[in-house]
Amino acid sequence: MDRASPFARFGREFAESRTALVALIVVLLMIGLALAAPLVAPQDPYDLANLPLMDARRPPGYVGSGGYTHWLGTDAQGRDLLSAILYGLRISLQMGLVAGAIALTLGAALGITAAYLGGRWEAFIMRVVDLQLAFPAILLALVISAMLGQGKLQLIAALAAAQYAYFARTAHGAASAERGKDYVEAAFSTPLPASRVVWRHILPNCLPPLIVVATVQVASAIALEATLSFLGVGLPVTEPSLGMLISNGFQYMLSGRYWISIYPGIALIILIVAINLVGDQIRDQVNPRLKR
Amino acid sequence: MTDAAPLLEVTDLATHFHTRNGVVKAVDGVSFSLKRGEVMGLVGESGSGKSITGFSIIGLIDPPGRVEHGSIKLEGRELVGLPVQDLRAIRGKTISMVFQDPLMTLNPVLTIGAQILLALEAHEKVSAEEGRRRAIAALAQVRIPEPDAKVDFYPHQFSGGMRQRVAIAIALLHRPKLIICDEPTTALDVSIQAEILAEMKELVAELGTALIWISHDLATVASIASKVCVMRYGKIVEAGPVLDVLTKPQHPYTQGLLDSLPSRAEPGQLLARGAGVSDAAPPPRKTAVERHEPKPGVPYFTMELVSKRFQEQPSPLRALLQKLGVAKPPHGVQAVDSVSLTVTRGEALGLVGESGSGKSTLGRMAAGIYAPNAGTVLLDGERVMSAGERPHKTTTRVQTIFQDPFASLNPRMRVSDSIAEGPVTHGIVTKAESAEYVRQWLAAVGLDPAFAERYPHQFSGGQRQRVAIARALAMQPDVVVCDEPVASLDVSIQAQIINLLIRLRSELDLTLIFISHDLSVVRHLCDRVAIMYRGRIVEEGPAGEIYDHPQHDYTKRLLAAVPVLPTA
Numbered sequence: 001m002d003r004a005s006p007f008a009r010f011g012r013e014f015a016e017s018r019t020a021l022v023a024l025i026v027v028l029l030m031i032g033l034a035l036a037a038p039l040v041a042p043q044d045p046y047d048l049a050n051l052p053l054m055d056a057r058r059p060p061g062y063v064g065s066g067g068y069t070h071w072l073g074t075d076a077q078g079r080d081l082l083s084a085i086l087y088g089l090r091i092s093l094q095m096g097l098v099a100g101a102i103a104l105t106l107g108a109a110l111g112i113t114a115a116y117l118g119g120r121w122e123a124f125i126m127r128v129v130d131l132q133l134a135f136p137a138i139l140l141a142l143v144i145s146a147m148l149g150q151g152k153l154q155l156i157a158a159l160a161a162a163q164y165a166y167f168a169r170t171a172h173g174a175a176s177a178e179r180g181k182d183y184v185e186a187a188f189s190t191p192l193p194a195s196r197v198v199w200r201h202i203l204p205n206c207l208p209p210l211i212v213v214a215t216v217q218v219a220s221a222i223a224l225e226a227t228l229s230f231l232g233v234g235l236p237v238t239e240p241s242l243g244m245l246i247s248n249g250f251q252y253m254l255s256g257r258y259w260i261s262i263y264p265g266i267a268l269i270i271l272i273v274a275i276n277l278v279g280d281q282i283r284d285q286v287n288p289r290l291k292r
Numbered sequence: 293m294t295d296a297a298p299l300l301e302v303t304d305l306a307t308h309f310h311t312r313n314g315v316v317k318a319v320d321g322v323s324f325s326l327k328r329g330e331v332m333g334l335v336g337e338s339g340s341g342k343s344i345t346g347f348s349i350i351g352l353i354d355p356p357g358r359v360e361h362g363s364i365k366l367e368g369r370e371l372v373g374l375p376v377q378d379l380r381a382i383r384g385k386t387i388s389m390v391f392q393d394p395l396m397t398l399n400p401v402l403t404i405g406a407q408i409l410l411a412l413e414a415h416e417k418v419s420a421e422e423g424r425r426r427a428i429a430a431l432a433q434v435r436i437p438e439p440d441a442k443v444d445f446y447p448h449q450f451s452g453g454m455r456q457r458v459a460i461a462i463a464l465l466h467r468p469k470l471i472i473c474d475e476p477t478t479a480l481d482v483s484i485q486a487e488i489l490a491e492m493k494e495l496v497a498e499l500g501t502a503l504i505w506i507s508h509d510l511a512t513v514a515s516i517a518s519k520v521c522v523m524r525y526g527k528i529v530e531a532g533p534v535l536d537v538l539t540k541p542q543h544p545y546t547q548g549l550l551d552s553l554p555s556r557a558e559p560g561q562l563l564a565r566g567a568g569v570s571d572a573a574p575p576p577r578k579t580a581v582e583r584h585e586p587k588p589g590v591p592y593f594t595m596e597l598v599s600k601r602f603q604e605q606p607s608p609l610r611a612l613l614q615k616l617g618v619a620k621p622p623h624g625v626q627a628v629d630s631v632s633l634t635v636t637r638g639e640a641l642g643l644v645g646e647s648g649s650g651k652s653t654l655g656r657m658a659a660g661i662y663a664p665n666a667g668t669v670l671l672d673g674e675r676v677m678s679a680g681e682r683p684h685k686t687t688t689r690v691q692t693i694f695q696d697p698f699a700s701l702n703p704r705m706r707v708s709d710s711i712a713e714g715p716v717t718h719g720i721v722t723k724a725e726s727a728e729y730v731r732q733w734l735a736a737v738g739l740d741p742a743f744a745e746r747y748p749h750q751f752s753g754g755q756r757q758r759v760a761i762a763r764a765l766a767m768q769p770d771v772v773v774c775d776e777p778v779a780s781l782d783v784s785i786q787a788q789i790i791n792l793l794i795r796l797r798s799e800l801d802l803t804l805i806f807i808s809h810d811l812s813v814v815r816h817l818c819d820r821v822a823i824m825y826r827g828r829i830v831e832e833g834p835a836g837e838i839y840d841h842p843q844h845d846y847t848k849r850l851l852a853a854v855p856v857l858p859t860a
Contacts, residue, residue, distance in 0.1 A: 119605060123607065181699055182694045182695075182696060182699040182700035183699065183700050183701055183702045183703075185656070185661050185692075185694070185700075186692060186694060186700050186701075186760075186763070187702075187713075188661060188684075188685065189659050189660055189661045189685060189690075189691065189692045190688065190691070190713070190714040190717075190718075190767060191660070191684065191685035191686075191688065192713065192714060192717055193717070194684075196713075196717065200702075200705070200713070201702050201705075204702075204704040204705075205702070205703070205704055
């Protein structure tokens with residue numbers, strides 16, 4: 001008989017997939033690097049006094065006036081690209097995680113409330129969600145961030161508003177299914193207060209699909225933020241995320257200085273792919289139909 | 293070949309499953325032989341290897357399973373190690389199989405006729421017209437009325453019994469020499485089971501087909517088979533003619549199985565010599581007993597003209613169209629139709645009916661899970677559920693034990709939390725006392741108190757049902773609604789749970805409403821019986837009277853359909 005808790009079993013199964021394990025390590029590594037950016041980055045890209053213009057647009061491997069090698073080259077202001085990427089990662093991850101967490105909380109609350117209340121309220125909430133899902137997330141995010149203006153908080157609000165609907169729909173589906181199960185009926189027949197049934201019984205059993213959606217949505221929030229910043233409606237110039245780095249280097253692409261855009265782009269791709277791989281594995285494990 | 297030579301000879305068969313957690317010896321050295329036209333029953337509890345024996349014979353063992361050694365000889369021809377295409381030529385033609393759930397084995401998107409045609413084409417060349425003609429004949433053979441119309445039906449248009457008949461018709465198509473039936477009537481109601489049993493018996497005799505009837509139910513096996521093998525842990529523990537095995541069992545396991553059957557014991561007695569009953573007493577009631585002194589002149593527990601209709605709420609648009617006469621109201625089901633019921637204090641009332649009779653819905657209304665559309669449920673003259681737009685349960689004095697212990701416990705909560713949650717919320721015990729309270733209850737239902745910190749998935753089905761019983765009784769109820777609490781358990785576990793219920797009922801002075809499709813369990817546990825049919829109670833009275841002198845036609849039919857064990 002298996003004595004381990006469900007979480008321990010989950011971890012053991014997760015580790016059986018080599019790809020997912022590597023992806024998880026990559027994600028954790030990138031989060032670690034982002035957190036430790038001020039310690040590991042060779043240069044502080046925000047410190048304008050430290051940016052010698054003579055080092056601008058140098059190719060990877062160039063040894064600059066600071067006496068250290070720019071492994072990924074420098075950008076138009078003479079910034080060390082590796083440092084810029086590490087700091088950019090910090091902002092991108094921050095936006096993705098915070099926006100994802102807000103969207104998760106909001107969406108799960110709405111979805112579970114709708115499933116619990118039923119009737120008119122359920123119909124109303126879910127139709128609003130459906131309506132929103134009919135529009136592409138990028139369009140919504142563009143419109144909202146154009147309305148709210150530039151800034152970190154505004155962008156987080158725009159991302160969360162564009163994404164909560166996915167969580168709401170998942171939570172509603174899961175909660176509707178759980179609501180009809182015997183253990184929920186048993187809780188109601190005890191009787192336990194409705195809030196307790198929702199918090200202690202329905203919510204924990206809705207978490208697996210929500211976690212799956214959350215991983216995928218964090219990745220897509222990061223991509224969305226990059227897109228908005230690339231288009232210039234996202235973060236202000238003082239908060240250079242990966243998207244803005246790509247955008248900054250874009251004008252030099254055709255003049256052979258590929259590295260200014262390409263390396264931030266590669267970092268973004270690795271991050272998003274790794275998060276998605278982790279999400280895929282969690283989904284496979286959560287889905288009982290794929291159980292061996 | 294002479295008639296004396298066996299049709300099927302299984303020698304020392306072993307089928308093992310190589311899983312992550314080691315080798316599971318599902319079938320471990322099984323030997324038996326079967327003559328032409330002989331009907332053999334293969335009996336055992338879940339995990340005994342009876343189904344895997346059947347699958348091994350027809351060659352349907354998939355990895356990680358493997359036939360390790362032994363031989364299966366059909367008319368002298370060895371089947372073990374036969375190439376896949378040779379096996380395929382035998383499967384469906386010489387040996388065929390009928391599974392437990394025909395809803396899983398019939399293809400939902402093909403008509404019955406198309407599926408029969410496919411089964412025909414697997415082994416011979418037939419034209420479409422010829423196939424259709426034979427499909428109709430096959431359906432007529434298994435007593436399906438209007439076969440020439442039914443042949444164009446889809447599986448969902450048939451009832452469970454009819455679907456199983458179709459599955460049997462397909463199995464019989466090629467006049468196989470052997471049919472293996474794996475629990476073919478387990479998912480069916482008793483009356484349908486009786487029909488299928490009778491028809492199967494006739495068909496097998498008519499066609500001279502040998503039959504292996506795999507079942508957990510000794511009584512159905514007794515009514516169809518001439519010989520029986522009892523399996524346990526992958527081995528045959530006892531084999532012989534049905535009458536001998538069932539009346540003079542030699543092996544202690546067979547004796548134990550028979551002792552576990554409520555139909556063979558006096559009503560109210562502990563089964564299987566009191567197996568599964570612990571000595572630990574449940575914790576004393578905290579709420580003063582005086583509080584619930586019977587009120588004079590008020591019936592104890594009553595349901596007055598309760599009705600429940602399941603109907604989808606029409607959307608605002610649809611409601612408007614309905615008013616204009618354009619749209620029809622959504623389809624609804626009248627599950628319970630004006631039922632009145634009174635239970636006196638300390639009584640055990642059995643609620644018996646087949647699937648769809650509304651017994652579970654009635655039970656859920658009694659337990660305060662569903663609010664009735666009409667009528668009231670009263671305990672000591674007080675409503676079990678509040679009135680109003682959003683009715684909710686207002687008493688803790690009625691508790692419920694559900695059928696499926698795998699579904700009725702929250703998989704993400706430790707059992708100690710599941711048990712303690714209600715009593716702590718309602719102030720029966722304080723949070724500080726709850727750990728000890730849970731341990732006392734676990735001991736009282738015969739579980740090791742050290743299991744308190746486990747999750748439901750770490751328990752077997754019978755153990756989970758004990759946890760579910762502890763959870764319901766820890767609320768210190770006066771009335772317990774039991775919705776088929778033993779239906780999904782093996783016979784020996786079922787006996788233990790029945791024993792537990794008998795003992796706890798008398799120790800705690802409980803009033804029981806016991807819902808079951810199993811007439812023998814109800815007779816064993818209940819003082820009074822109400823028979824439900826299509827949402828109404830058709831007959832009600834003391835258990836002995838109803839069983840011995842049924843008045844209503846439906847009750848008579850129901851009682852006649854129950855397979856009976858031969859007695860010495």
